[in-house]
Amino acid sequence: MxxxxxxxxxxxxxGWLLEPVTWALFGLVAxxxxxxxxxxxxxxxxxxxxxxxxxxxxxxxxxxxxxRAEVVARIGPMLGLMGTLIPLGPGLSALGAGDVQIxxxxxxxxxxxTVLGLFTGAIGFVLSRLRRRWYDDLLDQLEADMAxxxxxxxxxxx
Numbered sequence: 001m002x003x004x005x006x007x008x009x010x011x012x013x014x015g016w017l018l019e020p021v022t023w024a025l026f027g028l029v030a031x032x033x034x035x036x037x038x039x040x041x042x043x044x045x046x047x048x049x050x051x052x053x054x055x056x057x058x059x060x061x062x063x064x065x066x067x068r069a070e071v072v073a074r075i076g077p078m079l080g081l082m083g084t085l086i087p088l089g090p091g092l093s094a095l096g097a098g099d100v101q102i103x104x105x106x107x108x109x110x111x112x113x114t115v116l117g118l119f120t121g122a123i124g125f126v127l128s129r130l131r132r133r134w135y136d137d138l139l140d141q142l143e144a145d146m147a148x149x150x151x152x153x154x155x156x157x158x
Contacts, residue, residue, distance in 0.1 A: 011089065018086040018109075025079045025116055032072045032123040038065070039127050047138055055142065062135040066128060073124030080117015084110045 038046075050058050091106025 014086055014089070018083065021079055021082045021086065022113065025076070025083060025113060025120070028072060028076050028079065028120050029116060031068075032076070032120050032127075035065075035068060035072065035127055036123060039131060042131070043134065047134060050138060051142065055139070058135075058139065058142070062131070062139075066131055066135070069124050069128040069131060071124070073121050073128055076117045076120030076124060078117070080114045080120070083113025083117065 050061070053061075087106040087109045091103045091110070094100075094102035094106065
């Protein structure tokens with residue numbers, strides 16, 4: 001049943017995916033760590049400089065940064081799961097052939113990619129939640145300042 005050439009090609013293709021998936025996961029970890037640094041800069045002073053920007057620019061920057069954090073939060077666990085499942089096929093085949101060494105390497109790779117994917121997803125999720133709150137607070141403050149300025153303006157005589 002599973003001896004078809006199609007399944008052989010499928011197995012070969014999926015085997016080739018492990019390295020790109022692992023590199024993509026490393027890249028996502030680097031992006032998450034850089035984004036963490038940017039978020040710390042925003043929290044400790046960077047958002048104060050945004051107060052001088054037009055609301056459209058603030059909203060555009062906020063959407064872009066929130067979008068990046070949400071991509072990290074979603075893609076990290078997906079890549080981790082792919083990195084888990086890809087080596088399990090050869091590992092289980094090795095177990096069937098009695099080669100426990102290959103199984104142990106496959107299991108180690110599987111668990112390592114799972115942990116790295118979940119770690120990356122957690123960073124993205126936390127950054128997304130924190131930033132959303134920070135940006136909402138900033139926009140609320142700016143809107144309150146604009147309302148206060150509008151209230152304090154003298155009425156024009158007609």
